[in-house]
Amino acid sequence: MDTVAGKRKSGGCPRVRVKTALLVFLLLPAVGFCGCTNDDKGLSGIRETRSDDVITASEATSFSSPVEPNSDCPEDEDEFGNETTPEGGDGYGSISGMVRVRAQKVMAVMRDALSGVPEQIRQLPLLLGYFPGLKRTQEEIPESRQFPCPLESGARSPKNPTSVHRLRPGDIRVVGAIGDSISAANGAMASSEDGLGLNFRGVSATGGGQATWRQYLTLPNILKVFNPNLKGFAKKSVRAPMDSVSSLNLAQNGALDEELLGQAKLLVRKIKADHSINFRKDWKLVNVLIGGNDICNEYCFIESDKDSPEGHRRQLELTLDFLKANLPRTFINLIHVPNIVHLRNMKSIPVRCYIRRMIFCSCLFGGADKGKADSVAKMVQGYWEMERKVASLPKYETDEFAVVLQPFFDGLIPPPLVETLFGTSPDLSYFAPDCFHFSQKGNAHMANALWNNMLEPTGNKSTPVEHNLLSTFHCPTKEAPYFFTRKNSLNFLRSGHQ
Template identity: 45%
Template structure:
């Protein structure tokens, strides 16, 4: 068993190296090397679990207790009233889109969307893609066990499709419309958009013309973490703007009846200001994000911080420009819950926060299943908050769950937010409680 785990660690490190240096492997996630290593790691991991479970008991329960979300009983009802939030006939405008009107979900991005290591108990398992429980696109089980955006939307529309299941790489059928690839950077996002459109067109469950779709995109962290310090020109905010604009333009031209959630580049800097990180996490941070945590990190901090702000600035300016508000059947909304990872009440007198290890995988970088639940809850809340009033941080799962109401039944867009706020409506929304 130890030998198997050692083999998985070697394979994981090999793939990590190939992903970093080989854009084609990173982009396509279907090269022979990726396929062979990926399938082999999954097979050895399954065999290891079978052997472990034969001689021990409770391992999965202890892992779930440490890395999993708060569990709800099957008797627990969903926090929001779901009746009346699917239109009698499909709306013709994205600005009148209710949660139950969404028929298809999809996602684009990197390892954070691929669900890398959400239940990992060793470094080798970081390579496993837990797409079925990914915050934006996982559809495994239901919200009581795995709080994800699709599992919330299934309460409003049980016929929802497109979500991922189980452990799967992007080439797997179980990945469905999750085209995220571990190690992806800005250069890859247009290619992912092209792959996504092709999959949608070939999926018999997707009606491209009539189904309403929600696509969630998060990209840019790897540019900043890995490549910025060696090629700051290619990974400048101007290039970030160029790449995400090309991908969004492609989606606008090829996917009708769509709302795109563009998630703001996350607060990576905060990881460097957290206490209580195990030694293995310090090492992994230096490997996974060398520009911020590697050699001479202090000299690069200013560049990293400026680039994060630059990426966010161009994302905001692109969406606020109205470029994607020219048609009634397509729009892009910037979701901002990733802006602040550590709120002031979490910091000590020196400005440091203690890392909540239950939110992270074994590398303290990727999200645990509970971390994915936090992210899903925050994304859902952002979707039900008007533009200009979106929460800029996350909170414990189920602590605050926004719900559609008769006064604000639609997912908020740039246009309907202005209409809603112009009515002088109270900006306190109905909250569910978990």
């Protein structure tokens, strides 16, 4: 006959498991985590370090989050079953080795304690926003690794080109960005709620130039390698909506289509006012990304066609017409609005993320109505179609002005699920703490994809989803040394040369 004492002796009481799990959970932050490829005690092979309140990365992962070897973790057990480390044969050759080994033992206890806990209870830490080891920054690329593209010849034209169809990376002298919070890198370096709402413009994929490509991969940081005299990128993160360090990254949180023209006018004024720029002769690159806020918070509440795909087209044309008439020698990257509908399928995210999403995108997350999500999906497709039409208009392809659609967001899908000690969760390392905007790591992957699109022919551009940072990184070649436009794309597809 089973008795209470008998049950306790067998260790079968779920209440004991829950108490043990909660106790270890409370102790874990003081111990830390170690993700090891040869040990399933780790948490997705991810760890986090901090320096001067800025998260620095120790591992770059793809959207599929592969686990890479970690030299800081204990190595295999010896023949007697003892854990070994590089510092000492028994794992205690140094204080750090001892801490790592004990951390593994704590995690082993926790894993056993959680084995009998129901999934709903086990996921409570995730729902409360506890993601130990979550790292939202790219891995710093070591000095021993060379820049992916050769710079000896062909990176810059011998003379400043007179045609946008013969524009090399090193010919770009000025870079700017207009649009919404995606380009402003809202919350990109935030590690908690306190950092949300801040614009970390210096790490923006389209307009940031903080540090170098080794720390923060951005399009301006890539261009700086080809032309160290590049101007216009944001230098650091800012708390104010706009200040001097924003430079020509003029994107604004919450910006709508109708505000894009005002940003374009400000861009032209600021370039004209900078006496270090030759307004007439220097080549400018302007990144345009807008439309997400119209889809998220406008079209389902305002009875007009202002936020329809047709309205999106009108505002884009007004802005591009102005830039064509007032900004000579300009290459425009028109970037597809992100497909936000995929975010609806992300489960097991912190409660605060559900709340923030209802604020950021009420048309999609304001209710559980599937029809609403379907409606938003149709709007996104409509916006994409209009962006394709605008980019193909002949009036935007002259010798000194070109608009090129960069469609890498076509391939955006929800992040993969990863296994943690607290259950299955989406890989949130690509997002800010609001699970909506992109983290610095997400911005780095955006920059990588945008750069690749610029070096791919129109009509044959990639929409990458899963790849490690820099695993695919295009370079100018002898046959295709220029950024692709519609005109030189036709030449290249016909003859193999631009």
